[in-house]
Amino acid sequence: MKLLNTTVKNKVLGSMMKIIDRERANIIKENKKDLEAFNKEDQALYDRLIVNHDKVDGMIRAIEEVREQDDPVGKLKSEVVLESGLKVTNKTAPFGTIMIIYESRPDVTIEAAVLAFKANNKIFLKGGKEAYNSNVVLEKCWHEALEANGLSKDWITLLHINRQETQEFLKHPPEQLDLIVPRGGERLIRFVKEHSTCAVLVSGRGNNFLYVAEDADWEKAVKVILNAKTDKISGCNALDKVLIDKRIPGYRDKVKELDKILEAAGVEVLVDRNIKQTLGQRTEIPNKDIWYEEFLALKIVMAAVDNVDEAIAMINEYSGGHSASILTENTDKAQKFMEQVDSAAVYHNASTRFTDGGQMGVGAELAISTDKLHHRGPLGLKQLVTNKYYVFGDGHIRT
Structure with missing residues (x-):
């Protein structure tokens, strides 16, 4: 793959900003x-679908942020001269060709493409x-920006294919795919893993x-829970399960207070058997499967645990x-929780809603990876590269 000059890439992004604004x-x-053709009953997907002036401004900002970031390609990772005289250099390099599969969010058509392109993919x-x-109109904008700067529109391609055609594309891509990112639920992830023939990064x-x-400071806890659950129900960083330590002072009163606050915010509250003894009017979770479920709705499970060890075990099993x-005023307990919970992002006295490229200092993101290879968490510009070894010799042979 041809490596583009940073100046050329940034000119394309500058053109794209002007074209989108126009x-x-x-x-x-x-x-x-x-929007008119969409079933509004799925509020989370509907919210993701909306594009207004604020969303367009956000698209322009995302492109500008990426344009201002350093080019991630060709960065020196290590350099060593061996006893043999070989000079071994390790540098960052593009993946090559990336595919992303996503639902409902037109802004992903901007963010995914700008990140991939700046990283020379x-x-x-x-x-x-x-x-x-x-998506069609946004693709046209990309193609205009590319061609205005003398580049092929093939750098960014929107696929107009159905599920069956997607399956065939994954099995027999028209060119080598180096990475696929399925950005969606369990069904999509299973579908991609089943049919693809290259690396898949789960998100x-x-x-x-x-x-x-x-x-825990109860006032902090209530504020954080309410924000994490209700700020944006369609976000993959929204809260689904709350585990309350049975030893918290005034346990029953606090459970009732939290229930009332959530109810006032329009949140459906499901409970485990222990919480049911305090909140008799609430529906008890019907089966174990609910623990694995991501709601993407104004819905939450409230459950009781005996201690931090039980909380850690439950989170690692079901999340x-x-x-x-973790909400606690004990820093040692927070450290234990954060070290032992196996999640991409762990928090102390803060809302899960901060798991976002922009909020975590990464900038625009392709996705939030829950895989451990090759990267975990927000997948930003710096993470959209792999590495490559350059080995320099002078007639060296191995004996």
């Missing part, structure tokens, strides 16, 4: 077609059919937990490995 009315008009974008019109599944320790938080 075309914003048309982008919003095309998005309205998608080609990208195939497989957006959901519910955002078809929005998108939340099912996030929060543990309220016996020494999606995305985000987990």
